[in-house]
Amino acid sequence: MRTKLLALLLLALPAAAFAQTPVGHWTTIDDKTQKPKSVVEIYEAKDGSLAGRVTEVLQSDRGPNPVCDKCSGDRKNKPVKGMVILWGIRKKGNVWEGGQILDPASGKVYSVKVTPTDAGKKLDVRGFMGFSLLGRTQTWMRRE
Numbered sequence: 001m002r003t004k005l006l007a008l009l010l011l012a013l014p015a016a017a018f019a020q021t022p023v024g025h026w027t028t029i030d031d032k033t034q035k036p037k038s039v040v041e042i043y044e045a046k047d048g049s050l051a052g053r054v055t056e057v058l059q060s061d062r063g064p065n066p067v068c069d070k071c072s073g074d075r076k077n078k079p080v081k082g083m084v085i086l087w088g089i090r091k092k093g094n095v096w097e098g099g100q101i102l103d104p105a106s107g108k109v110y111s112v113k114v115t116p117t118d119a120g121k122k123l124d125v126r127g128f129m130g131f132s133l134l135g136r137t138q139t140w141m142r143r144e
Helices: 002-017
Strands: 022-028 035-043 050-057 082-093 095-103 108-117 121-130 137-140
Touching: 035 082, 050 095, 082 108, 095 121, 108 137
Parallel strands: none
Antiparallel strands: 022 035, 022 137, 035 050, 050 082, 082 095, 095 108, 108 121, 121 137
């Protein structure tokens, strides 16, 4: 009996050890240039959803300390570094969705779907308006 229980626990261990979650630090990769743009920390918000903030700007056409000049509301002319750009996503199967993502370069807010891939080392981040088919995807890389 103990042998069977031990075997079941050992079989369950790899699945738990490799659970894919977007929580952590990610290097964003520009989908057009394929160059690193920033570092985003994805974390659990107080309401249990996931959110993400820019912790570092690696490359910007607007200098080392860009502001969100095209944003509206509270984000208008605020520094991109430290800004929450992803919010309200919740797990649904193997993806996190239902939230929104801000593109600080354009000031536009999109619906978002986030899918961990490559054993959690990569994150496909799809921003879209209306239907998921009408959007674009960036692949972010997990930071060690």
